[in-house]
Amino acid sequence: MNNQQNILIIGAGLCGSLLALRLGQRGYNVSVYEKRPDLRKVDISSGRSINLAFSNRGQKAMKLVGLEKKVKALCIPMNGRMIHDTHGNTFLSNYSGREHEYINSISRGGLNTLLLDEAEKHENVKVFFNSKCLSVDFENTTALFKDYTSKKEFVEDADVIIAADGAGSALRKSYYLGKKFLFSFSQDWLSHGYKELAILPKENGDYKTYKNALHIWPRGDFMLIALPNLDGSFTVTLFLSYDEGEYNFNNLNTENRVLEFFQKEFPDALSIMPNLLDDFFTNPTSPLGTIKCSPWHYKGNTLLMGDAAHAIVPFYGQGMNASFEDVTEFDKVLDQGYNDWETIFKTFEKNRKRDTDAIADLAIDNFHEMKDHVANPIFQEKRKLEMALEKEFPDEYASKYSMVTFNENIGYREAMITGRAQDKAILNLLTDKKIDISGDLKSNLEKIKKETEAILEDD
Ligand code: FAD
Numbered sequence: 482m483n484n485q486q487n488i489l490i491i492g493a494g495l496c497g498s499l500l501a502l503r504l505g506q507r508g509y510n511v512s513v514y515e516k517r518p519d520l521r522k523v524d525i526s527s528g529r530s531i532n533l534a535f536s537n538r539g540q541k542a543m544k545l546v547g548l549e550k551k552v553k554a555l556c557i558p559m560n561g562r563m564i565h566d567t568h569g570n571t572f573l574s575n576y577s578g579r580e581h582e583y584i585n586s587i588s589r590g591g592l593n594t595l596l597l598d599e600a601e602k603h604e605n606v607k608v609f610f611n612s613k614c615l616s617v618d619f620e621n622t623t624a625l626f627k628d629y630t631s632k633k634e635f636v637e638d639a640d641v642i643i644a645a646d647g648a649g650s651a652l653r654k655s656y657y658l659g660k661k662f663l664f665s666f667s668q669d670w671l672s673h674g675y676k677e678l679a680i681l682p683k684e685n686g687d688y689k690t691y692k693n694a695l696h697i698w699p700r701g702d703f704m705l706i707a708l709p710n711l712d713g714s715f716t717v718t719l720f721l722s723y724d725e726g727e728y729n730f731n732n733l734n735t736e737n738r739v740l741e742f743f744q745k746e747f748p749d750a751l752s753i754m755p756n757l758l759d760d761f762f763t764n765p766t767s768p769l770g771t772i773k774c775s776p777w778h779y780k781g782n783t784l785l786m787g788d789a790a791h792a793i794v795p796f797y798g799q800g801m802n803a804s805f806e807d808v809t810e811f812d813k814v815l816d817q818g819y820n821d822w823e824t825i826f827k828t829f830e831k832n833r834k835r836d837t838d839a840i841a842d843l844a845i846d847n848f849h850e851m852k853d854h855v856a857n858p859i860f861q862e863k864r865k866l867e868m869a870l871e872k873e874f875p876d877e878y879a880s881k882y883s884m885v886t887f888n889e890n891i892g893y894r895e896a897m898i899t900g901r902a903q904d905k906a907i908l909n910l911l912t913d914k915k916i917d918i919s920g921d922l923k924s925n926l927e928k929i930k931k932e933t934e935a936i937l938e939d940d
Contacts, residue, residue: 482820484508489624489639491614491652492516495589496787496804497645498596498608502546503808505603507815512637513606514626516613516646521594531677531716532708534559534695534798535587537889542805545812551595556585557709563694564856569749573694574864577880578871582887584695584798586708614651617642619659619779624651641822642783645804648772650789656779666774671794671848673703674730674768675720678760680753682713689753690715697851698747702726704852705747717750720769720852730766769794771841777830781822784829786811791837796847797885799840803893807833839894843885863907866918866925873922878929899933902940906932 488504490497493515501513517525535556543552560583561575576583600606611629618624623638644652656664680689688709690696696707696715702722707715722729728742736758743751751757772792777785787804814829854860870878881900884891906929910916916925 482815482818482822482825486510486640487512489514489637489642491617491624491642491644491650492646492787492789493593493597493608493610494645494647494787495593495596495801496789496807498593498600499542499546499805499808500643500645500786500811501606501608502596502600502603503812505600505606506546507812508605511600511603511606512639513600513608514612514614514624514637515608515610516629517610519597519608519610520590521597531590532586532588532710533592533801534708535585535592536798536802536886538799538806538809539802541889542809545809546599548595548599551599552587552592555587555591555595555711557587557711558583558693559586559695559708560693561695563691563696565696565698565747565749566856567700567746567748571691571749573691574861575868577883577887578868578873579875579883579887582883584886586695586710588710591711614644614646617644617652617655617783619652619655619783620661622782641781644783644785644789645787647788648770648792650785652783653774653785653789656774656785662776662779664774664776666772668770668772670768670770672725673720673722673848674766675718675795676730676761676766677764678717678719678754679756680707680715680717680750681756686713688713688715698750699852699856700746701853701856703728703746705750706851707750717754720848723766733761736762771845773838773841775830775834777834778823778826781824781826784826791834791841793837793841793844794848795844796851797840797844799844799885799893803837803840806889807837836893839892839897840885843881843893843897859908859911862911862918863904866907866911866916869918869922870926870929874926878926898937898940902933902936903929905936 484507487510490501490513493513497513501511504511543549561573563571563573565571601608612626615625615627622642623636624642625634625636627634644650657666683689692709698705703720705717705719707717709715724731733739733742739758739761743757771794777790786807793800810833811829814825819825867880881904884896884900910928910932916928
C-alpha cells in the first residue's frame, strides 16, 4: 500500500500510540487525536489501572518497533502468583516451569509516554491532545472532534481512519447508530466491579512485601490482587460484586465496614495499608465488561483496533498484550503488499477475530480460576504437576497459561483449544487417580498426552 496516504488515528492510548509509531516508521502521514491532555504534562492516572501485566505478545510488538531494551527498563519481573490465605500464610506458585518465562509489571503511564515520545520522533507523525472524537462519518472518511481548549468543533478527513479509542469507541458507536450495514455488537458486564488501592513503600523506599510476584488474596466470590511498581509501592485492586454477598461495593459504605471486611478477609494486606480508607473512599469503583463486535471495518475507510474492537476483562493480563498484538498482525498484513485498504482491513479482521474472541473467553475463565480455583487443592496439585512437566520436558509440555502468555508464536484460539483439553485431561486423570503427582513424570506426561488427544478428537 502506497505510504503517501494520510492515516487518522483516534486515541493515543497504548494501542493508538504504538500504531502511530509503527505506521510512522513505515512512512505514512499519521495524525493522532486524543481526548485527554498530554499525559507527559498532566497527571491523568486517577482511577485507571496504574500498572499492567506485560508479557510475550506485548514484547513481540515492542521488538517490531525496536523498543525492546527501553521497555525492559520499565519492567518488574513477576515469577509467579503469591497466594495469601486468610491467616496471612503465603505460598508462591510459579507461572512456568521454564525459568526464563515470567510476566512483568509495567506502568501504564511510563509505557504510554515512551510510545508517544518515540512516535513523535517521526516528522510524519503528529499527535493532538484535548481533541475528543464525537462521531465518524464512515462513508466519507471524516471525523468530527471537539477541541476541549477552544471548545470548538472541527472536522478532519483522511484516506483512512483507525479508531484505537478504547472500550467506549466513538467509531464503534457511529457504526451502531449509523445503521448503514449489519453491525453485530455485544457487551457483557460482570456482576463484579473493581477499585484501585495501594500499598505504599516503606520510609526507606523498600517494598513492604515480596516484590517479584503478582500477589493474590483469593476468597471464592471476590479477590484482592497487587502488582509492584518501580517506586517501591504496589497497586492493589479489589474485585468484588456490586450487590451480592455479605460484603459488596454497595454496602461497603462506612469506614468501620471497610475495616471489618479487610480485617476478616485480608488481615495481612490491611497491616501494610494504613492508607486504605483514604484510597477506598477517594478512588472510583469501575465496571468490567467484554465487548465483541463485527465487522471491525467499513469498506476500506475505517477500522477498529485494540479495546475498541475487543475489550476484555483483565483476568488473563492480556488486554494490552492483545491490543499490541493487533499492531503486529496488522503490520504483517501490510507486508503482504495489498494495494487497497478494504482487502487489508478484511484480511486483518479475518486473521485476528477468532483469536480475540478466544482471549475474551479465556479471560472470563481466569476470573473464576483466580478468585476461587487457585485456593482449591486439586487445582494446586494440577499446577504443581504442570510446573514439574514444564521443567523436566520444556520442549514437550506447555500449560494453557504458558501457551497464552509465553508463546507469542501461536494464536490465542489454538492455545485455548489445546489448553482446555489438557486441563480437562489432567483433572480427569487426577480425580480418577490414574496419575499421581509423586509418580513417574514421563509416564504422567504420556498419559496426559493420550487423554488430551482423545478429548480433542471427541470435541
Ligand atoms: P485505552 O488504553 O483505553 O486507550 C484508548 C485511548 O483513546 C485513551 O487514551 C482515551 O483517552 C482515548 N479516547 C477514548 N475515547 C476517545 C475519543 N472519543 N476521542 C479521542 N480519544 C479518545 N491488559 C494487560 O495486558 N495486562 C493487564 O494486567 C491488564 N490489567 C488491566 C486492569 C484493569 C483494571 C483494566 C480495566 C484493564 C486492564 N488491562 C490489562 C487491559 C488494558 O488496559 C487494555 O486492553 C488496553 O489499555 C487497551 O488499549 P487501547 O489503546 O486499545 O485502549
